[in-house]
Amino acid sequence: MRGQSIPEGVTPMPEDRLPSRAEDFSEWYNQLVLRAELADYAPVRGCMVVRPYGWALWEAITRELDRRFKATGHVNAGFPMFIPKSFLEKEKEHVEGFSPELAVVTIGGGEELEEPLAVRPTSETIIGHMYAKWVKSYRDLPILINLWNSVVRWEKRTKLFLRTTEFYWQEGHTAHATAQEADEETLRMLDIYADFAENEAAVPVIRGRKSDSEKFAGAACTYAIEAMMGDGKALQSATSHNLGQNFAKAFNIQYLDEQNSQQYAWTTSWGLSTRFIGAIIMVHGDDTGLILPPRLAPTQAVIVPIWRKEEEKSAVTEKALQLEQELRQTYRVRVDLRDGLTPGYKFNDWEMRGVPVRIEIGPRDLAAGTVALARRDRPGREGKTTAAWDGLPQSVGALLDEIQLALLARAKKFRDDHTQDPADYDGFRGAVEQGFAVSWWCGDAACEEKVKEDTKATIRCIPLEQPDGKGRCLVCGKDASRKAVFGKAY
RNA sequence: CGGGGUGUAGCGCAGUUGGCAGCGCACUGCGUUUGGGACGCAGGAGUCGGCGGUUCAAGUCCGCCCACCCCGACCA
Known part of the structure; x- marks a missing residue:
């Protein structure tokens, strides 16, 4: 197992310690999510509140994905959260797949609605309806739209990030003139997810096709990236569906081709959700807390000032702030100036939150012109080195890159070993x-x-x-x- | 939706035979501290999950309900 023991020289109070991953992986996960302040339970069954730290991580994910989507010609749009219930019933497999988990609104403005509205569980149907309106000619294709939104699925059993009643995600919806184009799109997006997962999140994934029993309700073919979590279980981390002409036929998305004959379009959809945060937690985390991949970490480095006497405090603080300014040009960095907490407490606190690099600066460093660098992926003394102020941004940058690669390598080795x-x-x-x-x-x-x-x-x-x-x-x-x-x- | 478990201060828990609502951590104030989870003193904080019943008296006994967690069948 990859679960490290508590780092040397650390004697946490029993009640402050997480359950170990080996002891109770599920409880380790639940407590970590709460204690790292990623999310909290909402007062509605199965729903979560994504707290600022968790949302910052999600923003980093959206930033990287959005960049890739736009680089491949996609544009963002907004679609309504309410979908006429009848829309969901137009595609046979789609109804069967989603009707058990629909939330339905029957009253609006105090009056019974003529047609109940489903809270979107996914937007294929309303997209189909609109695309049918927009597509007339082969010249209108392809349509490459992505939505950043949340969807609701009334799940029987929920777990923070992994399966919540409402979750945040992106859903891409494209329409194409040919089967081949749609197939290429489906695989292109799968590759983008795989590239994102491995190069940004350091989560190694297997790209593959789903069996018929596991494919999306209404798809001709579903592709997914699968990752192995720290307990050996699999997590479907993103999906890309080739919808064939199923939705085009159900919603009548037709166009005139170059020979002036009516053709059904070929559509795709693809998504990645806040579930992916669960993957990051379960792939990299250890018994002392989160370990965030540097490229996505909301805070890449935290500076912890250390002092004994009052006169040391001002000198150390000043230098810490100065180094922060310097590092801030390139990296997401912050100084922990909280009063009344010991450095040891702060060390543990930031380790819980998974900040990749910790920079310690105290009176001894002040005299020597150095700082202590601690890397989150190697616990205790083993992960500590000394670095000079001179060229610190370069040292930190190199360390972040090294951690990013080490996390991917470690996760890959774990997966291969299992x-x-x-x-x-x-x-x-x-x-x-x-x-x-x-x-x-x-x-x-x-x-x-x-x-x-x-x-x-x-x-x-x-x-x-x-x-x-x-x-x-x-x-x-x-x-x-x-x-x-x-x-x-x- | 089945099986199991838990609901007492923000968190973790104790609460005996029914008899004033407690402890640790966290929080607030002051002081001393600060290189791996500091300490002292003084404070604040409760619809004991809810409703009903038994009783002079219910956190405690009885009934019903609710929520959450864990394990199974369905899902990104």
């Missing part, structure tokens, strides 16, 4: 108990179902990258041409 290619079904059962099993699958839903009944594990995805050759289905022994990733999922 991924097996079991030789037989018995081995398979063991493999999915502690992580992923990558096994040949014949493609039959019955084999998938048997695995689920036997082990609670599901096909997380059929990876896009496949080995050469063929094998025998792990379950039924018939010929199989693809390997699938099996695992227990959140």
Whole structure:
């Protein structure tokens, strides 16, 4: 396991310590979210309040995704949160998938509504309605729109960030003239998610296709990126759907092609939600708290001033503020000037919040022209070095880059160490108990179902990258041409 | 929606046979402290989850309800 013990030289008070990840991963997660002040329980069942620190993390995520969306030609728009209930009923699979979890408004302005309004669980239907209005000619295509909003799904069982009644996300909706274009779009967005996850969040992911039983209600084909959490379970971290012509037909999105004949458009949708914050927590966090990837951390470095006497206080504070000014040009940095708290308390506090780099400056540093740099991903003394004031921005920058890469490498190693290619079904059962099993699958839903009944594990995805050759289905022994990733999922 | 658990100060909990509502942490003020979770003194803080019942008297006993958490079936 990657869970570190409490760093050397630290003796936390028992009630201040998180439950260890090995002891109770779920409780570790719940308490960490609350204590790091990412989110809190709202007074409405299953809903959360995203607190400023959590929202700052979400803003960093939105910033990076939005940049990528715009770079690939997408534009943002706003669509209503209310959707006529009848819209949800137009696409057969879509209704079946979403009706059990709809919130419906029946009264408006004190009067019963003629048609109930669903609070959007996702916007495919209202998008379909509007695109039908907007699309007349092949010249109107493609439409590449993204929405930043929140949606509501009445989930039976909720957990902060991972599955809440209302959650924040982005949903992209595109319409294209050809099947090929739609397919390219679907895969392009999957790649953007994968690139974001690995390079910004340091979360290694497997790009793959969902099996029919796991695909989005109404999609022709669903792709997803799957990540392994610190307890070996899988988290679907983003999805990209090729909707084929299903919604185009249900909502009559038609255009005249160059030969002047009516054609149905091909549409896609793709999303990443606040669930991803859960992935960051569960992939990187340790027993002392969060570990945020430097590129997304709301605060990349925190300066903790240390003093004994009053005259030291002013000198240390002055230097700390000066260094902050210098670092602030390039990095998100802050000085912890809170009075009446010991440095030790502050160290633990910022570690709980996952700030990647801590800069300590005290009287000894003042005399030497140095600071102590502590990296969050290596606990205790091991992660501490000394750096000169001169060139500090460069030192901090290098350290942040190093941490970013180290986090990705560590997460990848953890995933690989917990991924097996079991030789037989018995081995398979063991493999999915502690992580992923990558096994040949014949493609039959019955084999998938048997695995689920036997082990609670599901096909997380059929990876896009496949080995050469063929094998025998792990379950039924018939010929199989693809390997699938099996695992227990959140 | 089934199974289990918990509801007492912001958090964690104690509360005996029914008899004045408590402890630790956090919080406020003052002072001393500050290189890995400081200390002293003085304070503030409660619809004991809700409703009803038994009783002279209910946090405690009885009934009903609600909320939340955990475990299972459905989902980003």
